[in-house]
Amino acid sequence: xxxxxGVLARGVRRVMARADAAMNRLYGWRxxxxxxxxxxxxxxxxxxxxxxxxxxLFYRIGAPYASVARITDQVWAGRWIRSLHRFASDAxxxxxxxxALRLFVQDxxxxxxxxxxxxxxxxxxxxxxxxxxxxVMVWDVQGELLAREGARFFDLLxxxxxxxxxxxxxxxxxxxxxxxxxxxxxxxxxxGVGLLLWIHVSRVARPAxxxxxxxxxxxxxxxxxxxxxxxxxxxxxxxxxxxAGRAPFDAFYSFWLPVVRPLPAGAAWALVIVVSAVALGxxxxxxxxxxxxxxxxxxxxxxxxxxxxxxxxxxYEAIAMIARTDDRPTLVAHVDPDLCTSCGICAGSCAxxxxxxxxxxxxxxxxxxxxxxxxxxxxxxxxxIIACGRGAGGVGALESVEGAxxxxxxxxxxxxxxxxxxxxxxxxxxxxxxxxxxxDCWNREGAKWLEARLYHDREAELKARVDRRRVRLLYAxxxxxxxxxxxxxxxxxxxxxxDAAAGEKDIDLSALxxxxxxxxxx
Amino acid sequence: xxxxxxxxxxLVALLATAALGALSRVPYTGRRGTDxxxxxxxRTRGERVETCRRLxxxxxxxxPAHMRREEECVGHILPYxxxxxxxxxxxxxxSVASKGARADRPLYVFQEFxxxxxxxxxxxxxxxxxxxxxxxxxxxxxxxxxxxxxxxxLGPRQIALVTYDEERxxxxxxxxxxxxxx
Numbered sequence: 001x002x003x004x005x006g007v008l009a010r011g012v013r014r015v016m017a018r019a020d021a022a023m024n025r026l027y028g029w030r031x032x033x034x035x036x037x038x039x040x041x042x043x044x045x046x047x048x049x050x051x052x053x054x055x056x057l058f059y060r061i062g063a064p065y066a067s068v069a070r071i072t073d074q075v076w077a078g079r080w081i082r083s084l085h086r087f088a089s090d091a092x093x094x095x096x097x098x099x100a101l102r103l104f105v106q107d108x109x110x111x112x113x114x115x116x117x118x119x120x121x122x123x124x125x126x127x128x129x130x131x132x133x134x135x136v137m138v139w140d141v142q143g144e145l146l147a148r149e150g151a152r153f154f155d156l157l158x159x160x161x162x163x164x165x166x167x168x169x170x171x172x173x174x175x176x177x178x179x180x181x182x183x184x185x186x187x188x189x190x191x192g193v194g195l196l197l198w199i200h201v202s203r204v205a206r207p208a209x210x211x212x213x214x215x216x217x218x219x220x221x222x223x224x225x226x227x228x229x230x231x232x233x234x235x236x237x238x239x240x241x242x243x244a245g246r247a248p249f250d251a252f253y254s255f256w257l258p259v260v261r262p263l264p265a266g267a268a269w270a271l272v273i274v275v276s277a278v279a280l281g282x283x284x285x286x287x288x289x290x291x292x293x294x295x296x297x298x299x300x301x302x303x304x305x306x307x308x309x310x311x312x313x314x315x316y317e318a319i320a321m322i323a324r325t326d327d328r329p330t331l332v333a334h335v336d337p338d339l340c341t342s343c344g345i346c347a348g349s350c351a352x353x354x355x356x357x358x359x360x361x362x363x364x365x366x367x368x369x370x371x372x373x374x375x376x377x378x379x380x381x382x383x384x385i386i387a388c389g390r391g392a393g394g395v396g397a398l399e400s401v402e403g404a405x406x407x408x409x410x411x412x413x414x415x416x417x418x419x420x421x422x423x424x425x426x427x428x429x430x431x432x433x434x435x436x437x438x439x440d441c442w443n444r445e446g447a448k449w450l451e452a453r454l455y456h457d458r459e460a461e462l463k464a465r466v467d468r469r470r471v472r473l474l475y476a477x478x479x480x481x482x483x484x485x486x487x488x489x490x491x492x493x494x495x496x497x498x499d500a501a502a503g504e505k506d507i508d509l510s511a512l513x514x515x516x517x518x519x520x521x522x
Numbered sequence: 523x524x525x526x527x528x529x530x531x532x533l534v535a536l537l538a539t540a541a542l543g544a545l546s547r548v549p550y551t552g553r554r555g556t557d558x559x560x561x562x563x564x565r566t567r568g569e570r571v572e573t574c575r576r577l578x579x580x581x582x583x584x585x586p587a588h589m590r591r592e593e594e595c596v597g598h599i600l601p602y603x604x605x606x607x608x609x610x611x612x613x614x615x616x617s618v619a620s621k622g623a624r625a626d627r628p629l630y631v632f633q634e635f636x637x638x639x640x641x642x643x644x645x646x647x648x649x650x651x652x653x654x655x656x657x658x659x660x661x662x663x664x665x666x667x668x669x670x671x672x673x674x675x676l677g678p679r680q681i682a683l684v685t686y687d688e689e690r691x692x693x694x695x696x697x698x699x700x701x702x703x704x
Contacts, residue, residue: 026531090546145552161627162565169563169632170697171685222539230543241697243559243679248547257550 005286009105013478016105017394020440021479029437029475033219036211036439037099042197043216044092045127047223049190051085054078056187061179064139065237072234083227089131090252091223096124104282106390106442111293112316112339114283116200121279123196126189131253133186137179141247142254144168144238149261153272156265170240203339204444205317294410295358296340297347299333303354306330309459310346310355315444319346319355343443344414348450351460353416362416362460365409369419370507372407373426381429381500383492385484386419388412388446391436393476393484404432404488412436413446417453417462420471427503430470430495434484437475447475469498557636558676560608560644561697564686566664568620568629569654572597598625600652602664607645608635617651629664639678646670646684646693665691674699 016034023032033040058078060067071078100120103109109117132150136143151165167174201207210216235247249257260268278285287293301324310333311319318339321331333355335346347356353363376384385406389396396408407423409415412435423431433454438447452458454473462471472491476483574595582590599620606613613635621627631648648668670693674682682699686692694700 026527026534086546087542090542094542141552161621162630163632166563166565166630166632169561169685170681170683171563171565218535222535223542226539226543230540232547241681241683243557243681244552245679246549246551249550251545251548254550257552261552 002285002289009107012101012105016102017477017479019479020477024437024477024480029439029477030212031215031218032437032439033211033215034098034102035437036215037095037102039208039211040215040219041092041095041099042209043211043219044088044095044223045190045193047088047220048085048092051081051088052190054081055085059137059183061176061183064137064143064179065234068138068140069234072232079231080224080227083231084224086232086250087223087226089127089134090250091219092127093124093131093252096120096127100124104286107286107288108442110283110287112203112318112341115203117283118280119196119200123193123200125276126193126196128253130186130189130193131250133182133189135250135253136182137186138235139179139238140235141238141244142235142249144240145244145257146254149257152265153269156269168240174240203316205315206445294342296337296342297335297344297355297357299335300354300361301325301332303352304332304350305352305354306332307351307459308333309349309351313345313349313445313449315343315345316341341443343446344411345443345446345449348414348416348446348453349458349460350416353418356414360410360414362418365414365416365419366422369407369422372405373423373428376405381495381498383430383432383488383495384423384428385432385434385488386412386415386423387434387484388436390442391440391476391478391480392434393481394478395434395481395484402485402488404492411441411443411446412450413441413443413448415450417460420454420462421466422507424466424470424501425504425507427501428470429498429501430472430491432488432491433471433473434476434487435473437477440477467498470495470501553679556639556678558639558679558698559681560606560613560635560637560642560674560676560684560699561681562604562606562631562633562635562646562684564684564693565628565630566686566688568599568602569650569660569663570597570599570626571652571654571658599627599629600650600654602629603647603649603651604631604633605645605647605649606633606635607643608637609643618648634681637676639676639680641673641675644670644672644674644682644684648686648693668693670695672699 020032020034023034027033029035054077055071058067058071068082071082073079103113103117103120132146136147136150148165148168151163151168154160155163155165167178201209211219233248260271263271297318306321306324306328308321308331311321316339318336318341320334320336322334324330324332333346335355342357344357344360347353347361347365350356350362353361353366356362356364383404385395385401385404387393387396387406387408389408389410392412395401395406398406400406412433415433420431420433433450435447435450436442438445438451441447449458451473453460454462454471472487474484474487476487572595574593576593577591582592601617601619604614604616604618614633618629618631619625620629646669650664650666668686670684672695674695676682676699680698682695683697684693685696687694
């Protein structure tokens with residue numbers, strides 16, 4: 001199962017990498033809608049909410065189809081608002097599905113992220129049910145079919161003394177309570193959606209709920225334009241005495257009909273249960289074997305100065321500041337292993353290199369950089385690439401690119417600035433750090449903090465003594481090898497104009513690290 | 523986005539939005555074919571029969587004081603036999619019994635029979651199984667035997683509904699195929 005999933009995920013990721021690269025070319029990484037799929041779902045839901053309030057004013061339980069038809073007849077408002085309501089709900093499902101697929105293939109569905117995964121699926125299901133009830137509200141042929149299918153499912157449960165489906169037999173009028181209950185669900189579910197959204201982001205620090213303003217208004221505007229130019233028309237009204245013929249259906253909410261309708265209700269239930277169990281169980285079956293999992297970060301209390309930077313930078317709120325066990329006056333960082341995803345961002349943010357996942361702390365990184373330099377003996381005008389192992393044009397998996405040796409790190413956000421300093425001081429011509437775009441960091445904020453440390457003096461900053469002309473940061477998605485090659489060529493040309501780097505021999509690694517505290521009071 | 527790629531970006535956004543609009547109204551046929559249907563659907567209280575006996579003083583003593591009743595009755599709704607003949611061939615012969623742990627829920631019938639569009643001879647019989655003990659007959663309750671013989675003419679995908687009219691106490695036709703135009 002794991003192997004099959006891995007093969008499938010890699011295949012999807014390859015396609016996604018190309019799509020990301022194409023979107024980055026068209027819109028730039030700041031406005032790439034694929035990076036913003038989760039927030040686009042939230043924006044779409046906000047549009048649904050606002051337009052829904054207007055529609056609710058005119059909807060009548062006693063005359064569902066006629067009232068929706070009246071809304072659709074309002075050329076200046078109702079027609080496009082109803083259409084926008086529908087298109088935005090379609091966009092919400094689409095964006096949420098892309099978001100889920102993206103996180104799954106990026107291996108971000110298990111461990112401490114399991115809560116977000118499960119709540120996200122429940123959220124998607126709630127949106128879906130909300131849409132279902134919305135279509136039933138219209139009481140056109142699609143609404144009738146969805147209602148009948150819902151009744152068919154529930155009739156299999158031993159809950160009712162007679163089939164619910166009989167309500168649509170036509171021997172008596174459909175009870176008003178049915179449309180009232182339907183409307184109630186349609187209005188009440190979004191409240192649940194709000195609660196689920198809160199749970200969904202509860203384990204991340206600084207959750208991004210909305211995309212950049214330009215994208216927010218762009219998506220809202222283009223959906224509105226669609227609603228005005230190509231509004232939704234009324235489908236034929238539900239007729240209990242006629243089998244529904246060919247009619248327009250919303251594929252985002254009715255895509256399952258062709259699969260499920262031919263099945264007996266029991267088989268349909270079984271299918272739904274199996275699909276739900278597989279999806280919800282992803283945190284269990286998609287996670288790597290225990291031996292292959294990255295261990296959570298640990299804190300070396302002797303090194304921790306209590307600066308709180310790791311606590312501030314951790315994207316998953318896995319670090320707390322607690323009382324020390326020694327006699328120093330500061331607090332000490334403490335990592336909750338149940339919340340730690342082993343992203344390693346704390347390793348990059350810790351100036352004294354006292355925190356991080358095993359073998360990926362700043363000190364470990366310096367050791368690796370030292371070996372890297374010793375093995376290669378780069379020239380005074382050579383460029384070395386430090387590449388994120390995930391995106392970065394895929395160069396993290398290579399030994400070298402166009403002759404430039406590659407030093408891979410698991411996530412660019414892990415990278416301690418001392419490694420960059422070490423490489424520059426060891427005499428390489430320049431260091432090109434290639435990171436995933438900030439919006440696509442698998443660890444949420446790695447690229448953001450990296451840039452802040454390299455260029456904006458965020459704690460654990462790249463020291464002023466490092467010649468900035470020899471350091472360059474590039475954002476490149478997995479499918480943007482061309483961008484890496486272009487930047488490498490430019491950087492090489494720039495480095496060639498500099499004086500040959502004066503390499504230092506025998507750099508004292510311990511001097512780059514702050515001294516270990518022996519436990520005595522300072 | 524570079525200026526050269528701006529038109530391409532706008533075009534892709536427009537195409538994606540148009541695709542969303544198109545997927546929002548994909549033509550779909552709920553049930554393929556042109557079959558018409560004869561639907562039987564009704565719900566009725568049915569005939570409840572009870573057998574009662576007086577409890578002995580010992581039995582009464584075992585029951586909490588606030589729950590004591592001198593007479594204990596066990597009852598159920600009498601089942602009916604449903605027989606449907608379509609164009610002189612038997613479509614179903616089924617017994618309709620009350621549901622529920624005490625078999626006291628109302629009787630219901632809910633069945634559909636596909637037929638080719640056109641004219642059809644329909645015969646429905648709903649007959650009580652078992653007799654009502656003397657003295658337990660209810661005024662206005664479900665008749666012992668309900669019958670409907672009719673000819674229905676149905677177009678493609680039309681549905682004729684046979685249902686029980688409680689006021690007239692007989693089976694009637696509704697929907698397409700009913701004698702009175704809808």
